[in-house]
Amino acid sequence: MVTTANNLVYERPEGFTDTPTHYCPGCTHGVAHRLVAEVLEEMGVLEKTIGVAPVGCAVFAYNYFDTDFVEAPHGRAPAMATGIKRVLPDRVVFTYQGDGDLASIGMGEITHAAARGENITVIFINNANYGMTGGQMAPTTLPGMKTTSSPNGRDVETQGYPIRMSEMLATLDGAGYVVRRSLHDPKNIRLAKKAIRLAFETQLRGLGFSLVELLSTCPTNWGMTPVESLKFVEDKMVSYFPLGDYKISQGVAQLKV
Amino acid sequence: MTREMWEGNQAIAEAAVRAGLEAYFGYPITPQTEVLEYLSRRMPELGRTFVQAESELGAINMVYGAACAGVRVMSTSSSPGVSLMMEGLSYIAGTEIPAVLVNVMRGGPGLGNIAPSQSDYNQAVHGGGHGDYYPIVLAPASVQEAVDLMALSFDLAEKYRSICMMIMDGSIGQMMEPINMPEMRPVQRKDWDWATNGRMGKRERHVLTSIYLDPYEEEKTNLRLLERLQQVQANEVRYKEYFLDDAEFVVIGFGTAGRVSLSAVRAAREQGIKVGLLRPVTVSPFPHKVVDELVKRIQGFLVVEMNTGQMLEDVRLSVKGRAPVEFYGRPGGVVPFPDEVLAEIKRVASSRLSLEANPRDAWFERMMAMK
Numbered sequence: 001m002v003t004t005a006n007n008l009v010y011e012r013p014e015g016f017t018d019t020p021t022h023y024c025p026g027c028t029h030g031v032a033h034r035l036v037a038e039v040l041e042e043m044g045v046l047e048k049t050i051g052v053a054p055v056g057c058a059v060f061a062y063n064y065f066d067t068d069f070v071e072a073p074h075g076r077a078p079a080m081a082t083g084i085k086r087v088l089p090d091r092v093v094f095t096y097q098g099d100g101d102l103a104s105i106g107m108g109e110i111t112h113a114a115a116r117g118e119n120i121t122v123i124f125i126n127n128a129n130y131g132m133t134g135g136q137m138a139p140t141t142l143p144g145m146k147t148t149s150s151p152n153g154r155d156v157e158t159q160g161y162p163i164r165m166s167e168m169l170a171t172l173d174g175a176g177y178v179v180r181r182s183l184h185d186p187k188n189i190r191l192a193k194k195a196i197r198l199a200f201e202t203q204l205r206g207l208g209f210s211l212v213e214l215l216s217t218c219p220t221n222w223g224m225t226p227v228e229s230l231k232f233v234e235d236k237m238v239s240y241f242p243l244g245d246y247k248i249s250q251g252v253a254q255l256k257v
Numbered sequence: 258m259t260r261e262m263w264e265g266n267q268a269i270a271e272a273a274v275r276a277g278l279e280a281y282f283g284y285p286i287t288p289q290t291e292v293l294e295y296l297s298r299r300m301p302e303l304g305r306t307f308v309q310a311e312s313e314l315g316a317i318n319m320v321y322g323a324a325c326a327g328v329r330v331m332s333t334s335s336s337p338g339v340s341l342m343m344e345g346l347s348y349i350a351g352t353e354i355p356a357v358l359v360n361v362m363r364g365g366p367g368l369g370n371i372a373p374s375q376s377d378y379n380q381a382v383h384g385g386g387h388g389d390y391y392p393i394v395l396a397p398a399s400v401q402e403a404v405d406l407m408a409l410s411f412d413l414a415e416k417y418r419s420i421c422m423m424i425m426d427g428s429i430g431q432m433m434e435p436i437n438m439p440e441m442r443p444v445q446r447k448d449w450d451w452a453t454n455g456r457m458g459k460r461e462r463h464v465l466t467s468i469y470l471d472p473y474e475e476e477k478t479n480l481r482l483l484e485r486l487q488q489v490q491a492n493e494v495r496y497k498e499y500f501l502d503d504a505e506f507v508v509i510g511f512g513t514a515g516r517v518s519l520s521a522v523r524a525a526r527e528q529g530i531k532v533g534l535l536r537p538v539t540v541s542p543f544p545h546k547v548v549d550e551l552v553k554r555i556q557g558f559l560v561v562e563m564n565t566g567q568m569l570e571d572v573r574l575s576v577k578g579r580a581p582v583e584f585y586g587r588p589g590g591v592v593p594f595p596d597e598v599l600a601e602i603k604r605v606a607s608s609r610l611s612l613e614a615n616p617r618d619a620w621f622e623r624m625m626a627m628k
Contacts, residue, residue: 059468067456068453068456068462069462073345076318084322086323087326087330088326109314109315116308
């Protein structure tokens, strides 16, 4: 069938450049990127958006979004975003960070950005391991989960417990909107997109720090097929990292999207 | 213009404000905390940005972000805090954007103490963070000079898309002196053709990053940074000279060590010793050419520092073994008295000086003999 304007059901969002991504087949980074690009496009804010890329698999995020972008040191994206947003308060500033970046080395920066109520939006990809360096244990690695640095499975006695970032950040008064969603099926992807929209709306209205945690896959490092890894998220990750709204401030609760 | 009494730290804070500082990010650490405290009141009063960061890591990365946005931005800290900032400095250097940092140095290594020191010369001048880069480094010797160099720091940082660091020791930071504060300059946000401040319907997107995965691209970047260093070396060397015209001996010292040495040089002149002083104001770029000229007509150098001989190595690099170089240092937060430096000048002027001796080793032996 020839694609025409009448039956066009899928196309590259305006928020994307023409660059094909470097992500592994089956990885949900591509989905997360697309949701962010669609939301920025739908809100008409691409022209005034500045993204902050992390260190991790999404280090090259700046190649894919057709907005201004900077590339932060490992974990420091919320600090860089703070610097940008404070001097350009009318712009839209977001960070895109993985779990090693945000929940380990960048714990100080993310916590204090939330505590200060920085008007930034954080897209937090939780795939339970350090993807870019080849699948090491992350703060979000599940108990018993095998990684290249927990070869016998994460032993909580010696390697500690996973950190539930959304729950933790939700305790901070500066946080306006903190939710966890998942990317393991179409229904959850739609819910994730809605949450991303609400997070950016929170920022646009100056209602404080917003974060959307997205449970994601890492088929390559998990040693699974894409389908198996989606199942792993649904069966194993969602039970440890329950989906839900952890912080919706009064102001955000009144938003209609 | 009336002269006013200002404490060094508060003075550089106000000088930065008057030079058009739009954003400040800092963290408390002695002996620079007064900068943070002063700007916590002053910046909001002017509708400008002030954030007390969660750490020096946070502070320098906020500076990084604001610098990417294209505004005049600065942080200040002291030795241990500046060590934490080295990560961000390296990224800022790799991204080739302007930023200003003041290090009000104290004794180290480690926690050290909070006494005035020049122990971070190497860290400042020779990079400090990872990778090949060359910051511009200024070293004032008085509150007035620190104030005057503040505006220059921003101008140089922007001109060369470089880090400009001012290293001053805790005594300049916390001493009060009568100064002339410069006039308030208006904030002028420039529309840099590199800034990530949003496309705003005017242009293609800007990306600022320090990543060059292709080694050949990184090599090009390294060479570009080196080329910039050479331009800085050619155009921006600044120094103060005292009694050099007929000098037979020359003391070289920066910052407070240079200032103390000036008193000693004056005293030595009164005693008939033909000694002068070279005080580098830019320690990076170092005034190599000036030293090179002096080598041809003097009998010896005495390098005075508040460390164990860090700038000494740069002096020796200029001298290239063609003239004797002697050293006197007080590390650890000890500030030398003019009498001590005078005694050293007399020693140098009256001894048979060697071209071969290692000046630091010889100084170390003298220090140990005194203990």
